[in-house]
Amino acid sequence: MTLPKLFSGAAAAVLLGLATLGTSSCSKDFIDLNDPTRLPSADGYTDSLSIVTGVTAAYSSLQDLYGNGSxxxxxxxxEIPSDNSFTVSSGELLNEFNDFTLASSNPRLxxxxxxxxxxxxxxxxxLSRAGGVxxxxxxxxxxxxxVRFIxxxxxxxxxxxxxxxxxxxxxxxxxxxxxxxxxMPKEQVYALIEEDLAFAENNLPATQTGVNLGRITKGAAQGLxxxxxxxxxxxxAAATALKKVIDGNAYxxxxxxxxxxxxxxxxxxEILAAARYTKGGLGIGSSFSTWFMPVLPAAVALTVNGNVGTGQQFNSVDPDLVAAFTASGSSDVRAAxxxxxxxxGTLTQYYTKKYSDVPTSAFDAENDWIILRYADVLLMYAEAVNEQGGPNALALDAVNRVIRRSRNLPVATPAPAVDLPAAISRADLTTRLELERRLELNFEGHRWFDLVRTDRAIPVMNAFFTRTGSASRLDNNKLVFPLPIQEIxxxxxxxxxxxxx
Known part of the structure; x- marks a missing residue:
């Protein structure tokens, strides 16, 4: 059992993400136990400035959720459990996610x-304090x-x-x-999520500009x-929510x-929501360009990341994804x-380019993590319509726009050579959507959850393991991950x- 640690002053502020905001609104001691559901909050949210600071701290949590130093x-x-990615980092125990050999003591859990x-x-x-301010x-x-969106x-x-x-x-x-x-049963968790997002949709602006750019919008709530x-x-209901984003014309x-x-x-x-990072030695840069890079020869490293540090191969492109792009054809610009x-020598290593940047120093790059973007909305809308009995013209137009862009064609102009046929069957569109989502959204944090959502994780991953000669096998128990043993x-x-x- 982990003993509680007492934090005070600046340490408490860092833990709450407030240290760089120049406020003393959270200066009192509090206890941070191993399970932060037991985190008694600090006093001090008593005026409008402290509420603004608290909301900023909530936004800073997005960096924690999507990746930072800790x-x-x-x-x-x-991504790592999916057929998109593999890891060579056994020291981090990321290989347990790759091989489905997870122990509940894994520190990443x-x-x-x-x-x-x-x-x-x-x-x-x-939510508890602002009502009295x-x-x-x-x-x-x-x-x-x-904050309800977050x-x-x-x-x-x-x-x-x-x-x-x-x-x-x-x-x-x-x-x-x-x-x-x-x-609590996941159905109750989903009920709260829906309530939070409905409130956010009803109370957030359609767009954010100026200093507010990057804050959550109505469209982000609708898309999520x-x-x-x-x-x-x-x-x-999903089709209705997603069509609101499409009809809103904000993206x-x-x-x-x-x-x-x-x-x-x-x-x-195209961006509905993102976890934001800024390089420059401020302590809020992103690590993805370092984490995801392979160990590159000096000449290549100089081109890819300015030769700042070395790659750690936490999240490497699997040759199976490369093969899927090859099968998609040379006209698919998404591959490059x-x-x-x-x-x-004889070893070829593939790496994602979506997080390429020249960091200020290792682990200090500019790349945001895109949480939700418009192409995802279009493909989800087509899926939601298709699952109700088959595609209609609007659903086909949504996915065709993504396909046209993948061939470097104008997205709004019909392109018979690449467009899906109007008579496509429900089953065929389901198969195509699975492929398009894999190629379009690769390494953006969707593949594993897509496979689980569509009940395709077990057949797809077991076929992948067979194809690649892996001894791993997936069953229903492994569709969720273990709770951390420390919490239990x-x-x-x-x-x-x-x-x-």
Whole structure:
């Protein structure tokens, strides 16, 4: 059992993500236990400035959730277990995710759990305290909408990782209270997520500009709602939510696929939501360009990352994904924008180019993590419509726009040579959507969850293991990950997922 550690002053501020904000609103001591669902919050959220600071702290949680110095982030759960990626990093125990040999003591489970419930705790503090602070109703509800989106996102990732999880919706002020939180059925978790996103949709602006650029919008709430509903197989409701994004005309596909990922083109017209990072020695740069790179020859490293540090091969492009792009044809421009290759002797290593940047120093790059983008919305909409009995013209247009862009064609102009036929069957469109999502969204944190959502993880991954000569095999128990053993040892009412110790 992990003993509690007492933090105070600046240490507490760093833990809450507030140290760089120049405020003393969270200066009192608090206890940070191993399970942050038991994190009693600091006092001090008593005026509008402290609420603004708290909302900023909630946004900083996105870096924790998607990857920073202390936590590797969602790619560990969303890409490494899939047929897109592999890892050569056994020292980090990432190989356990790759091979489906996970032990509940794996530190990556614990770190993701910690940052998830820390994010939720930050949101709950604002929701508990801001009601008593003098703010206009519109301002208060906008702040509430932003943090409820972040809370919904944290819970959505968590419920897809672990299944049934503790559901904490209020500020926890005592350790005794914290021990009351056991695992709740995932249906109840999804109900809260839907409530949070509905509130966010109703209280957030359609666009953000100027200094507010990058904050959560109505469209982001609608898009995430669509993904949440699709995950639950609520196809009609999902199609309705996603069509709101399409009809809102606030987003558009970038003309060139490669432009989506340029650090000089962040928050472009395709981005609904992103975890933001900034390089320059500020402590808020991204590590992906270092984590995902292979160990490159000096000449290649100089071109790819300015020869700053060496790659760590945490999340490498699997040759199976390369083969899928090859089968897609040489006209598919997504291949060149998605991965590069380095050959040393007879060994060819593939690496993702979506996070390429020249860092200020190792682990200090500019790349944002794109949480949700418009191409994802279009493909999800087509899926939601197709699952209700087959495609219609709007659903086909949605996926055809993505396909045309992949061939460097104008997205709004019919292209008979590449467009899907109007008479395509439901089964054939299902197969094509699975492929398009894999190619379009590779290494963006969707592949594993897509396979689980569509009930395709077991057949796809076992076929992959057979094809690659792996001894690994997937069964129903491994569609969720084990709860961290530290949490079960600390909180006696938590139980483990079936098939794990």
């Amino acid at each position: 936590n590797r982030g969602l790619f560990v759960f969303a 614990q770190s993701q759990w910690l940052v998830t419930y820390r994010a939720i705790a930050r949101c709950n503090v604002i 003098k703010l206009t109703a519109a301002t208060r509800n906008r702040y509430f909408g932003e 809370r919904a996102l944290a819970y959505f990732n968590a419920v897809r990782i672990w299944g049934d999880i503790p559901l904490v919706t209020t500020e926890i002020t005592s350790i005794a209270d914290a021990y009351q939180f056991g695992r 709602m669509g993904k949440v509903l699709l995950t639950q197989k609520k196809y009609d 558009a596909l970038q003309a060139a696929y490669a432009n989506i990922f340029l650090t000089t083109n962040e928050l472009n017209t 924008a998605s991965f590069g290759a380095s050959t040393v 040892q600390t909180n006696p009412i938590l139980t483990q997922n079936t098939g794990y110790n």
